[in-house]
Amino acid sequence: MRTIRYHSYGNPDVLTVEEVPVPSPGPGQVLIRSEAIGVNFVETQRRRGTGPFPPPLPATPNGDVVGIVEEVGAGVTTVAVGDRVAAPVMGGAYADLVLADATFLAPLPDGIDAAQASILASPAQTALCVLKTARIQPGDTVLVHAAAGAIGHLMTQLVRHYGAGRVIGTVGSPAKADFAREHGTDVVVDYSTDGWTDEVLKATDGEGVDVILDSVGGDILLAGLDVLKPFGRLVFYGASGGTLPQVPAMRLIPMKHVVGCGLDQWWQHRPDDIRSGLQELIGHVTEGRLKVHVHAELPLAEAADAHRIIEDRAQLGRILLRP
Numbered sequence: 001m002r003t004i005r006y007h008s009y010g011n012p013d014v015l016t017v018e019e020v021p022v023p024s025p026g027p028g029q030v031l032i033r034s035e036a037i038g039v040n041f042v043e044t045q046r047r048r049g050t051g052p053f054p055p056p057l058p059a060t061p062n063g064d065v066v067g068i069v070e071e072v073g074a075g076v077t078t079v080a081v082g083d084r085v086a087a088p089v090m091g092g093a094y095a096d097l098v099l100a101d102a103t104f105l106a107p108l109p110d111g112i113d114a115a116q117a118s119i120l121a122s123p124a125q126t127a128l129c130v131l132k133t134a135r136i137q138p139g140d141t142v143l144v145h146a147a148a149g150a151i152g153h154l155m156t157q158l159v160r161h162y163g164a165g166r167v168i169g170t171v172g173s174p175a176k177a178d179f180a181r182e183h184g185t186d187v188v189v190d191y192s193t194d195g196w197t198d199e200v201l202k203a204t205d206g207e208g209v210d211v212i213l214d215s216v217g218g219d220i221l222l223a224g225l226d227v228l229k230p231f232g233r234l235v236f237y238g239a240s241g242g243t244l245p246q247v248p249a250m251r252l253i254p255m256k257h258v259v260g261c262g263l264d265q266w267w268q269h270r271p272d273d274i275r276s277g278l279q280e281l282i283g284h285v286t287e288g289r290l291k292v293h294v295h296a297e298l299p300l301a302e303a304a305d306a307h308r309i310i311e312d313r314a315q316l317g318r319i320l321l322r323p
């Protein structure tokens with residue numbers, strides 16, 4: 001079978017196609033034949049070795065795999081050979097066949113397409129955990145950073161369902177503004193320009209926002225504190241800007257709450273919430289409240305191009321690889 005591997009950190013060219021033996025599932029694992037693989041931004045940081053968790057080498061990127069179970073390991077009772085599933089796959093997702101932990105498999109409703117199924121593996125779950133962490137109150141004004149991104153465009157669709165009144169979305173270039181509006185953003189602000197926080201204040205009659213959902217970090221997070229109302233909540237869940245923010249504690253005295261959110265922690269400590277959240281998400285998908293926009297579908301062997309698109313900050317929504 002084919003897998004995509006890199007033996008050194010670097011630019012997308014380090015991703016190469018290799019032939020490897022089909023792996024066997026260990027206890028608690030399943031072997032899945034991939035139908036589609038969702039490509040996540042954080043893998044570009046890991047590939048460069050610059051992210052918070054650079055992988056040991058050689059490495060195959062993680063990703064959101066949709067496919068059919070071909071084999072189950074010892075002790076797996078929740079799925080059977082032939083079932084169609086979506087799975088967050090760690091250490092080996094860009095491949096024809098992948099191993100996944102059976103605990104994390106998302107059940108799939110009949111007829112769901114591969115793109116919609118792929119968001120159930122991790123991006124929609126991340127969005128939901130972030131929204132629940134934010135404890136949005138009815139009518140809150142919510143600022144969603146990177147609103148045209150894979151998770152961002154899911155977040156802007158879901159946020160009103162979880163209480164938001166007004167949704168302000170940031171994007172890194174004017175070309176993304178219409179897309180963000182089409183996916184639930186009321187006001188779009190380009191945070192690559194100086195004075196983006198003034199735009200947010202203008203849009204809120206000088207009051208600021210109740211909630212910020214921040215996947216960018218760095219200076220964007222610090223500037224966001226200027227437009228967060230007293231008693232407001234900022235949820236930090238990613239550092240796509242490349243810099244981990246250092247928040248001076250004094251900036252929090254005006255009753256500003258900053259809280260982190262990691263999907264893995266929800267899985268570890270709140271698995272029941274995750275399972276019920278998955279049912280909520282399946283409802284949103286099947287009833288048409290949550291749609292995924294696929295920016296590009298590329299053959300598995302063109303994984304490097306998928307990473308290039310993401311590093312050029314060109315993607316609207318999500319990118320899929322097709323084995």
Ligand SMILES: NC(=O)c1ccc[n+]([C@@H]2O[C@H](COP(=O)([O-])OP(=O)(O)OC[C@H]3O[C@@H](n4cnc5c(N)ncnc54)[C@H](OP(=O)(O)O)[C@@H]3O)[C@@H](O)[C@H]2O)c1
Pocket residue numbers: 039040041042123126146147148149150151152170171172173176215216237238239240241242261262263264311313314315317
């Ligand atoms: N906490 C968790 O459990 C968890 C789980 C999954 C993902 N995440 C995080 O969630 C975030 C979104 O993930 P995603 O896969 O949906 O990615 P994405 O939003 O599709 O892509 C990242 C976006 O970040 C923005 N960005 C801002 N500064 C950037 C820079 N210097 N370089 C590149 N991009 C920059 C870009 O949008 P603009 O061009 O519009 O600025 C880009 O499209 C990532 O930070 C990821 O690490 C967290």
